[in-house]
Each structure stands twice: as C-alpha cells, then as structure tokens.
Amino acid sequence: MNHGRYDAAIVDLDGTMVDTMGDFVVALNLMLAEVLPRDMAGAALDSLTVSRMVGKGSEHLVKSVLNHVFAQSGRACAAIDLVAHYDRAQASYQQHYAAINGQHASLYPGVLEGLRSLQSTGLRLVCLTNKPLAFARSLLKLKGLDGFFCEVFGGDSFERKKPDPLPLRKACEFLGTLPARTLMIGDSSNDALAARAAGCPVLLVTYGYNHGEPVRAVDADGFVDSLAELFDRR
Ligand SMILES: O=C(O)COP(=O)(O)O
Numbered sequence: 311m312n313h314g315r316y317d318a319a320i321v322d323l324d325g326t327m328v329d330t331m332g333d334f335v336v337a338l339n340l341m342l343a344e345v346l347p348r349d350m351a352g353a354a355l356d357s358l359t360v361s362r363m364v365g366k367g368s369e370h371l372v373k374s375v376l377n378h379v380f381a382q383s384g385r386a387c388a389a390i391d392l393v394a395h396y397d398r399a400q401a402s403y404q405q406h407y408a409a410i411n412g413q414h415a416s417l418y419p420g421v422l423e424g425l426r427s428l429q430s431t432g433l434r435l436v437c438l439t440n441k442p443l444a445f446a447r448s449l450l451k452l453k454g455l456d457g458f459f460c461e462v463f464g465g466d467s468f469e470r471k472k473p474d475p476l477p478l479r480k481a482c483e484f485l486g487t488l489p490a491r492t493l494m495i496g497d498s499s500n501d502a503l504a505a506r507a508a509g510c511p512v513l514l515v516t517y518g519y520n521h522g523e524p525v526r527a528v529d530a531d532g533f534v535d536s537l538a539e540l541f542d543r544r
C-alpha cells in the first residue's frame with residue numbers, strides 16, 4: 311500500500327478489527343429465550359446463521375433473526391408474529407448486548423500492527439461502523455483501540471447507514487479530506503458499495519462477515535488477509 315496516496319483512513323469495526331460474532335450470538339439467543347412464545351422455547355441460533363445477517367445494523371439484524379426463527383417454526387402467520395414481537399425483541403437485544411458487549415469478542419490478528427502502521431505514516435483514523443455508537447465506543451475502549459481514532463461514528467450517528475454513502479461523506483467532511491484521498495477499510499459489500507458511491511478507495515479484509523458471500527467477489531480496490539499486510543504493501 312502506498313500511504314502517500316492517502317490523508318486519512320476510515321475503518322470498519324465488526325468483522326474488520328474485532329471478531330464480535332460471539333457477542334452477537336450470545337445476545338441474540340438471550341433475547342430469543344426472553345421474547346419467543348412458549349411453544350417455540352429452545353429456538354437458538356448458531357454463528358454461521360448469524361454471520362449472514364450481521365452488517366446492516368441492529369434493526370436489520372433483529373428483524374432478520376425473527377424472520378428466520380418464525381419461518382423455521384413453520385408458523386403460517388410469521389409476518390404478523392414479526393411485527394408483534396419486534397419492539398420487545400429489539401429492546402431485549404439492546405439490553406443483553408449492552409451487558410455482554412466485548413466479553414465474547416476478540417481482536418483479529420494483525421489489527422494492532424496495522425493500525426500502528428497507518429498511524430505512524432501520519433494518516434488520521436476514523437472508525438465508522440453500523441453498530442450503535444454507544445456499543446462501538448465501549449467495545450473500542452475495552453479492546454484498547456479507542457486511542458487510535460480521532461472520531462467514532464455509529465449506525466445511529468447519521469440518517470442512513472452503509473451501504474449508503476452518506477456516513478462516508480460525513481466522515482470525510484469531519485476529517486476535512488477529499489474522498490479520493492480517504493481510504494475505506496472494511497470486510498463487506500456494505501463498506502465497498504458505500505465507498506464506491508462516496509468516491510473513496512476501498513480495501514477489504516478476507517476474514518470478516520460478508521453476509522455469507524465470498525468477499526473476493528465484491529468490487530473493491532484490493533484485499534488483505536490481515537491488517538498487518540497494509541504495512542508490507544507500502
Ligand atoms: O453491527 C453491524 O451491523 C455491523 O457493523 P460494522 O459496520 O462494524 O461491520
């Protein structure tokens with residue numbers, strides 16, 4: 311990677327810096343145990359199923375989960391059930407996630423080296439995630455990453471989330487950088503679509519959650535197996 315081409319980098323959180331799949335699975339299963347009707351007790355999700363649903367923020371995640379479990383149960387009135395359960399499910403999920411945030415999550419190998427190398431070349435760093443801002447801030451702090459970022463933006467920071475380009479445009483505005491000189495680093499088509507539409511170059515990691523699809527099929531400017539490779543690719 312030629313750092314001279316960039317003035318700043320915008321870095322995604324879930325699936326790029328932190329493997330949060332354990333947190334998602336634990337919080338979602340606690341939510342299901344609390345809100346599902348008694349005749350559906352015991353319905354639980356595994357990480358493969360959840361990995362296909364993560365990436366578009368918590369509203370989308372909870373809706374997808376309810377859809378999935380009601381469809382699996384074979385109930386005829388799944389759509390009505392979804393509406394009836396959504397508000398309570400979302401509130402329960404938020405409460406359980408807040409209580410366990412970071413406990414079942416770990417940094418991917420190479421993240422610290424990668425962030426240090428970006429920082430040492432003078433790039434300013436912003437974290438931009440679809441995760442709710444409060445969860446993102448406490449997770450970054452817990453994992454010792456908060457010091458790398460001059461600002462953090464979450465899924466509730468702007469009117470629209472990635473893959474809409476608005477959050478990236480707002481991040482560039484905050485940084486005072488041109489999109490063409492602001493590198494997006496992410497793990498999914500959400501990040502790449504948002505970056506393309508905003509005019510930012512985009513690199514994707516190959517180990518994250520791309521809605522269960524092969525990440526190398528996504529239109530991006532490059533792929534890395536570890537953020538530590540950013541330094542090797544100067
Ligand atoms: O919480 C999500 O939906 C995904 O968050 P991300 O944007 O950090 O990948």
Ligand SMILES: [Mg+2]
Nearest residue numbers: 322324325497
């Ligand atoms: Mg991600």
